Amino acid sequence: MSTETHIDDRYDYALREPRLPPPIDHSLAEASIDLEVRIGMYRTLHELRGFGKRAHDLFLQNLVKGTTHLSLGQEAVATGFGAAMQPHDYTFATYRGHAHSLARGMDPGAAMAELLGRENGILGGKGGSMHLTDASKGMMGSYAIIGAHLCTANGAAWSALMRGTDQVSVAFFGDGTTNIGAFHEALNMAKVWNLPTIFVCENNLYMEYTPIDVVTAVDHPAAGRAAAYGLDEILIDGNDPDAVHLAARDAVERARSGGGPSLIEAITYRSGGHSRADPGKYRPPEEVGAWAERDPIPLYHARLLSLGVEEERLESIQDEVAQAIDVATEFAKAGAEPDEGSLMTEVYADGGSRWRN
Amino acid sequence: MAELTYREAVAYGIAQEMRRDPSLVMLGEDIAAAGGVFKTTVGLLDEFGPERVRDTPISEQAILGAAMGAAMTGVPVIAEIMFSDFLAVCWDIVANEIAKSRYMTNGQVSFPLVIRTANGGGVRFGAQHSQSVENWAMMIPGLKVVAPSIPQDVVGLMAASIRDPDPVVFFEHKALMGAKAEIPDGEIVDELGTARVAREGTDVTIAALASMVPRTLEAAERLQLDGISTEVIDVRTLVPLDTRTLLASVEKTGRFFTVEENPRLCGWGAELVSIVAEEGFWNLDGPSIRITTPHIPLPAAASLEDLALPSVDRIYETVCKSVESGGGA
Numbered sequence: 001m002s003t004e005t006h007i008d009d010r011y012d013y014a015l016r017e018p019r020l021p022p023p024i025d026h027s028l029a030e031a032s033i034d035l036e037v038r039i040g041m042y043r044t045l046h047e048l049r050g051f052g053k054r055a056h057d058l059f060l061q062n063l064v065k066g067t068t069h070l071s072l073g074q075e076a077v078a079t080g081f082g083a084a085m086q087p088h089d090y091t092f093a094t095y096r097g098h099a100h101s102l103a104r105g106m107d108p109g110a111a112m113a114e115l116l117g118r119e120n121g122i123l124g125g126k127g128g129s130m131h132l133t134d135a136s137k138g139m140m141g142s143y144a145i146i147g148a149h150l151c152t153a154n155g156a157a158w159s160a161l162m163r164g165t166d167q168v169s170v171a172f173f174g175d176g177t178t179n180i181g182a183f184h185e186a187l188n189m190a191k192v193w194n195l196p197t198i199f200v201c202e203n204n205l206y207m208e209y210t211p212i213d214v215v216t217a218v219d220h221p222a223a224g225r226a227a228a229y230g231l232d233e234i235l236i237d238g239n240d241p242d243a244v245h246l247a248a249r250d251a252v253e254r255a256r257s258g259g260g261p262s263l264i265e266a267i268t269y270r271s272g273g274h275s276r277a278d279p280g281k282y283r284p285p286e287e288v289g290a291w292a293e294r295d296p297i298p299l300y301h302a303r304l305l306s307l308g309v310e311e312e313r314l315e316s317i318q319d320e321v322a323q324a325i326d327v328a329t330e331f332a333k334a335g336a337e338p339d340e341g342s343l344m345t346e347v348y349a350d351g352g353s354r355w356r357n
Numbered sequence: 358m359a360e361l362t363y364r365e366a367v368a369y370g371i372a373q374e375m376r377r378d379p380s381l382v383m384l385g386e387d388i389a390a391a392g393g394v395f396k397t398t399v400g401l402l403d404e405f406g407p408e409r410v411r412d413t414p415i416s417e418q419a420i421l422g423a424a425m426g427a428a429m430t431g432v433p434v435i436a437e438i439m440f441s442d443f444l445a446v447c448w449d450i451v452a453n454e455i456a457k458s459r460y461m462t463n464g465q466v467s468f469p470l471v472i473r474t475a476n477g478g479g480v481r482f483g484a485q486h487s488q489s490v491e492n493w494a495m496m497i498p499g500l501k502v503v504a505p506s507i508p509q510d511v512v513g514l515m516a517a518s519i520r521d522p523d524p525v526v527f528f529e530h531k532a533l534m535g536a537k538a539e540i541p542d543g544e545i546v547d548e549l550g551t552a553r554v555a556r557e558g559t560d561v562t563i564a565a566l567a568s569m570v571p572r573t574l575e576a577a578e579r580l581q582l583d584g585i586s587t588e589v590i591d592v593r594t595l596v597p598l599d600t601r602t603l604l605a606s607v608e609k610t611g612r613f614f615t616v617e618e619n620p621r622l623c624g625w626g627a628e629l630v631s632i633v634a635e636e637g638f639w640n641l642d643g644p645s646i647r648i649t650t651p652h653i654p655l656p657a658a659a660s661l662e663d664l665a666l667p668s669v670d671r672i673y674e675t676v677c678k679s680v681e682s683g684g685g686a
Binding site: 124133134135140141150151152154155156157160163169182188189192342346348349354355356 | 382427429449463521
């Protein structure tokens with residue numbers, strides 16, 4: 001007797017109704033954003049995209065070991081925020097942190113070298129793809145276990161208050177993070193302490209391999225929880241750099257001026273899988289196709305043209321970025337393996353790892 | 358000279374450091390207005406104000422995350438986790454974030470912070486409020502681990518922990534809170550990584566920690582009556598570990614015992630015994646013996662808890678039997 005199980009669209013997520021992207025809000029072209037800021041964001045989009053694609057290629061060449069988590073398709077979020085933050089502000093990211101690191105000014109060569117596990121990597125090869133950090137740029141770390149870094153971002157924000165600076169602290173995270181306890185602890189404390197922390201949820205619709213809506217009590221995993229912490233519900237198009245930038249500007253201004261924390265949910269989509277091991281087959285093909293049509297780069301290209309920027313200028317930016325990615329790649333490939341002595345350094349602040357006399 | 362209890366010594370040590378460093382802040386549940394559930398932070402709110410002494414929600418991850426973020430951006434912090442058992446709730450931030458981020462970033466960030474927590478049994482609180490978890494912290498590279506047994510060490514090691522640029526987990530023992538001692542006047546600053554010879558002796562060496570130190574000292578008095586001269590080492594800091602003092606003592610006595618409150622498996626004494634076995638083997642006249650809590654959760658009933666924790670009787674009898682038999686326990 002057959003006991004064949006019927007797997008329907010409740011369990012095979014690729015059979016579900018596709019969740020389609022929102023329509024483009026063309027009125028954002030009229031938004032009050034300086035044209036040079038916009039052109040800067042166009043450049044950043046290409047830098048992040050170029051870096052991500054190159055990281056993917058180097059992985060396929062077996063030069064990047066372990067795993068990588070790319071932001072391909074999601075670059076508008078890091079881009080829009082990067083343009084709204086000051087150099088002394090703080091950033092905390094997840095293992096999917098390449099884009100956020102580069103958007104805060106991390107050298108792409110040093111970042112690429114870190115992916116390759118080289119001595120000239122930003123972390124000397126000790127951190128790898130999931131932990132990109134450049135404290136000199138306020139990029140305070142990429143954390144590979146979701147949730148904790150929201151609490152840590154609060155600490156940096158608290159520190160800014162204690163030191164009397166106007167720094168703000170921005171934590172980027174995915175939709176999956178909204179279901180872990182640390183998310184809720186962090187939001188509550190940020191509100192009751194009125195901290196200048198900005199929580200940015202990149203809702204790419206999937207927590208790793210599972211659609212976020214099938215494991216979440218509310219329709220919007222971040223925005224739907226905002227009211228519970230006395231915060232405004234802020235839901236934006238995360239694939240439109242202008243929408244992100246406007247929301248970022250508002251939140252940064254609020255935090256800097258003593259208005260406290262913000263929680264922003266940016267709807268976006270990753271072009272590829274969760275990590276290098278994942279082909280992303282759990283997504284309906286029509287959905288993947290529809291979001292590919294809503295890629296932030298062509299959207300922004302068209303917007304800048306509509307604002308009168310010449311095609312030649314945009315092309316020259318693309319060319320410059322492509323060259324920079326090549327230079328970064330060569331820098332990374334030319335790096336030596338880490339010195340063996342570095343294995344035992346920097347466990348403790350004396351530079352070493354000595355635990356006994 | 359002032360006479361202080363162990364619990365008063367906690368606030369005394371913190372106050373000394375908060376006066377010295379105006380940037381030092383502290384946070385935790387019920388630490389400000391209430392003065393801490395163990396009354397270890399009484400008076401700090403009044404002296405240093407609500408900006409520097411902050412009550413938090415019951416959110417251990419938020420507490421330690423805030424401590425981490427503040428420390429890595431230039432504000433030294435003391436965070437309290439009310440009971441050390443609760444470290445399990447926020448262990449991700451301790452073990453994965455605070456302990457590893459310096460290494461992962463190749464030294465880009467530092468964590469000048471102290472996590473204070475009430476540790477240990479003997480107070481009939483049952484399995485979830487009585488554990489000795491110093492070995493949890495000891496096994497994570499990147500942390501320093503301190504567990505004082507007397508008021509003066511509470512003050513001096515608190516100061517050393519606060520001034521240390523690395524993250525320190527500071528275990529305050531619940532059963533010792535009422536212990537009194539004279540504290541010298543003036544600033545007291547001790548040194549991490551130094552054990553204290555609590556009693557000198559020539560026949561056996563016993564290493565103990567926190568509330569096991571006074572029990573071991575009492576057992577040593579009785580052993581002396583039997584003609585067994587006992588050296589008692591208060592280990593005080595598990596990381597860094599003062600192996601020199603331990604090995605020098607074993608070289609003198611030829612016998613090594615540990616008295617540990619933690620459950621048997623992977624207790625800190627196992628590490629000490631292995632070091633003595635590797636580096637002090639030729640000085641040993643008999644097996645090294647660990648006196649520990651059995652490998653069980655701690656029971657609540659007074660009679661059962663007393664059976665579980667190493668007692669003065671058990672320490673005395675174990676050492677006697679081993680010495681008399683010329684070796685085994």
